[in-house]
Amino acid sequence: EVQLVESGxxxxxxxxxLRLSCSAxxxxxxxxxxxxxxxxxxxxxxxxxLIGAEADRTYYADSLKGRFIISRDNFKNTVYLQMSSLTTxxxxxxxxxxxxxxxxxxxxxSWGLGTLVTxxx
Amino acid sequence: EIVxxxxxxxxxxxxxERATLSCRASQNVVSYLAWYQQKPGQPPRLLIxxxxxxxxxxxxxxxxxxxxxxxxxTISSLEPEDFAVYYCQERSKWLQTFGPGTRLEIK
Numbered sequence: 001e002v003q004l005v006e007s008g009x010x011x012x013x014x015x016x017x018l019r020l021s022c023s024a025x026x027x028x029x030x031x032x033x034x035x036x037x038x039x040x041x042x043x044x045x046x047x048x049x050l051i052g053a054e055a056d057r058t059y060y061a062d063s064l065k066g067r068f069i070i071s072r073d074n075f076k077n078t079v080y081l082q083m084s085s086l087t088t089x090x091x092x093x094x095x096x097x098x099x100x101x102x103x104x105x106x107x108x109x110s111w112g113l114g115t116l117v118t119x120x121x
Numbered sequence: 122e123i124v125x126x127x128x129x130x131x132x133x134x135x136x137x138e139r140a141t142l143s144c145r146a147s148q149n150v151v152s153y154l155a156w157y158q159q160k161p162g163q164p165p166r167l168l169i170x171x172x173x174x175x176x177x178x179x180x181x182x183x184x185x186x187x188x189x190x191x192x193x194x195t196i197s198s199l200e201p202e203d204f205a206v207y208y209c210q211e212r213s214k215w216l217q218t219f220g221p222g223t224r225l226e227i228k
Contacts, residue, residue: 045157045165045208045219059215095164105212107155109176111164 002026002110004096009115012086016119020081022096022112030054030074033104036081039114040092048094051079053102086119093117123148125209125220133228140196142223144209149189153212156185156194159222160205168207169194201227 008020022034036048049060049070058070069082079096093114100106124147134140144154152172157165167176169185172192182197196203204227209220 044221045210047217047219050215057215061216100170104215107167107170107176107212108157108165108210109167109170111166114164 002098004098004110004112006094006096006112006115009094009117011118011120013121014087014119016086017082017084018086018117020083020094020096020115020117022079022081024077024079024096024098027098027110029077031102033099033102033106034072034079035097035099035104035108036068036070036079037095037097037108037111038090038092039095040089043092049081050099050104052104057104059104083117086117088119091117091119123150123211123213123218125211125218127207127209127220127223129223130221131224131226133226134199135228136199136201138199140194140199140203140225142194142207142225144187144192144194144220146190146192146211148213150211150213152188154185154187154192155210155212156183157208157210157219158203158205159208165208196225199225 003025005023035050038046051070067085072079095114096112097108098110100109126145128143156169159165173185184195206222208222
């Protein structure tokens, strides 16, 4: 059974940084692209970033303006999202999701439960 | 940037009724469209991919269709557990777009 467990969320002041982690199990992690998706309180879903199976490609939403970095460790079966220069608009639940393919152009066929990030002074 | 529009924003129906949800893309996405279901406090769950393919474990009452710019998700006979928010998603580009969602509520 595929399991994705996010961690690292919490309360941070504007301008601060956080690193989210997503630990994966139940599948061959190094064979699939991974994604981060954000959901602001009471709002819809926003695709933030993807990383290819071998970290050979990364993409970011324009709205992030270069503040976030996605990475992965295929030995630890973990994908990360380093977030910096956080603003109140970054508040939300952050989900990691598994791609159906290795490239990152597939569907999100498994999701973690999410980790809550709250940016507030 | 591709924009997805979902209608209606809210759909009020009773168990046993048929639900039809729509998703319209601002550009041709061929058949690269998926549907997700999200219940309160839960992550989204993939229902349909590539317009009409049911994901693993999804009941047959869920069906999808369409191509190009117009797509539909149909639930043939609503069960109590089907009342949730439904999002469409396109994957024609690297950064994928979600629609704003349709809330399916009990009438």
